Amino acid sequence: MRARTSGGGPYAGRVLSAVGPPVTVRVPAKINLHLAVGDPRPDGYHDLVTVFQALNLTDEVTVTTVVPGAIAPGVSVTTVDGVAGDDVPTDTSNLAWRAVEALARHADRDPDVRVALRKAIPVAGGMAGGSADAAGALLATASLWRLDLGREALMGIAAEVGSDVAFALHGGTALGTGRGERLVPVLSRHTFHWVVAVADHGLSTPSVFAELDRLRARPEAPRRVGDVEPVLEALASGEARSLALLLGNDLQAAAVSLDPGLRRTLRAGVDAGALAGVVSGSGPTCVFLCDGHDAAVRVAAELAGVGVCRTVRVAHGPVPGARVVDGEGGSTGPPRPYDPGPGAYA
Numbered sequence: 001m002r003a004r005t006s007g008g009g010p011y012a013g014r015v016l017s018a019v020g021p022p023v024t025v026r027v028p029a030k031i032n033l034h035l036a037v038g039d040p041r042p043d044g045y046h047d048l049v050t051v052f053q054a055l056n057l058t059d060e061v062t063v064t065t066v067v068p069g070a071i072a073p074g075v076s077v078t079t080v081d082g083v084a085g086d087d088v089p090t091d092t093s094n095l096a097w098r099a100v101e102a103l104a105r106h107a108d109r110d111p112d113v114r115v116a117l118r119k120a121i122p123v124a125g126g127m128a129g130g131s132a133d134a135a136g137a138l139l140a141t142a143s144l145w146r147l148d149l150g151r152e153a154l155m156g157i158a159a160e161v162g163s164d165v166a167f168a169l170h171g172g173t174a175l176g177t178g179r180g181e182r183l184v185p186v187l188s189r190h191t192f193h194w195v196v197a198v199a200d201h202g203l204s205t206p207s208v209f210a211e212l213d214r215l216r217a218r219p220e221a222p223r224r225v226g227d228v229e230p231v232l233e234a235l236a237s238g239e240a241r242s243l244a245l246l247l248g249n250d251l252q253a254a255a256v257s258l259d260p261g262l263r264r265t266l267r268a269g270v271d272a273g274a275l276a277g278v279v280s281g282s283g284p285t286c287v288f289l290c291d292g293h294d295a296a297v298r299v300a301a302e303l304a305g306v307g308v309c310r311t312v313r314v315a316h317g318p319v320p321g322a323r324v325v326d327g328e329g330g331s332t333g334p335p336r337p338y339d340p341g342p343g344a345y346a
């Protein structure tokens with residue numbers, strides 16, 4: 001079925017795409033097990049060496065073809081699991097919409113879709129929620145439009161939209177370099193169990209990078225994280241206790257400097273029985289590695305009682321990157337042109 005617009009509006013007179021069923025993609029949050037930040041580059045970014053892991057804390061992105069008079073182009077947002085979504089824009093600045101526009105430019109067509117976000121990933125929490133939505137919107141729209149895009153092309157468009165978007169497509173565990181957009185899969189044996197402490201406010205990523213530059217300009221600059229190799233070895237061994245000793249994030253000092261209460265959160269998680277805790281990315285979410293699922297449930301219960309954060313979640317990783325899901329709102333059509341591959345999680 002094809003639809004043609006009538007009357008005025010941005011699509012007046014244009015032939016719109018075939019109206020197929022909506023496509024829903026589930027896409028994970030990320031944490032950084034290791035985050036080494038270099039000096040600022042001339043373009044304002046910082047080179048990173050980071051180890052990402054995707055957790056089973058996911059947003060869902062549903063993309064529907066615009067139907068004139070019935071379904072308008074744009075973005076809508078609902079939140080679940082206590083996520084505060086007031087800061088999430090529903091205009092063209094939403095990262096998911098920017099991803100649709102980037103794909104539309106690439107495909108030389110109009111962004112004639114509606115994007116519905118169902119957010120469970122904390123907003124401005126250092127878990128790449130906006131980037132996850134962008135990755136989900138890219139994959140869902142590419143599937144809806146049945147674009148014959150290879151993995152490399154989609155990853156390239158993802159990297160244009162944001163530093164963390166490519167990883168949200170990739171999933172699993174990966175080593176990221178450059179701005180974090182150049183990815184190599186990392187062997188990660190077994191599943192790691194995490195407690196996620198979500199703060200009652202966000203931190204702006206550019207402000208945290210700027211604070212790190214400021215702290216580093218002082219004589220008592222924060223110590224930098226060590227080499228990444230031992231982290232890769234601990235992941236390959238699957239030993240949570242080995243990995244716990246090696247969790248490190250150069251942005252942690254900056255996040256704590258902007259939000260000193262995080263010190264208390266980090267201490268509370270370890271006091272509650274976690275093996276170790278670290279600020280996730282640019283914060284303020286803190287994640288705690290635990291010795292198995294049962295330990296994580298105990299740590300989460302105790303941490304929730306201390307009152308140092310807004311909500312506490314139990315999660316595990318690695319999990320796959322963005323995936324088209326079947327079921328209500330999803331699509332059960334033929335195989336999709338983009339297959340993100342199995343990832344490198346065991």
Ligand SMILES: C[C@](O)(CO)[C@H](O)COP(=O)(O)OP(=O)(O)OC[C@H]1O[C@@H](n2ccc(N)nc2=O)[C@H](O)[C@@H]1O
Nearest residue numbers: 044045046048131162163164179180205206209281282
């Ligand atoms: C902190 C991390 O989450 C670690 O994975 C990411 O590096 C942040 O990735 P992101 O939120 O996708 O960041 P972008 O949207 O690309 O950049 C937002 C802003 O963060 C700063 N930024 C980001 C990434 C990077 N490698 N260096 C930076 O300095 C820049 O000021 C940039 O303007």
Ligand SMILES: Nc1ncnc2c1ncn2[C@@H]1O[C@H](COP(=O)(O)OP(=O)(O)OP(=O)(O)O)[C@@H](O)[C@H]1O
Nearest residue numbers: 094095123124125126127128129130131133164205
């Ligand atoms: N789809 C989206 N979801 C959440 N925030 C969005 C979205 N699109 C744009 N934003 C804006 O981006 C800001 C950062 O949101 P996001 O949740 O991605 O932060 P983050 O998890 O700290 O990111 P990262 O870990 O990649 O640095 C929000 O405060 C909001 O204003």
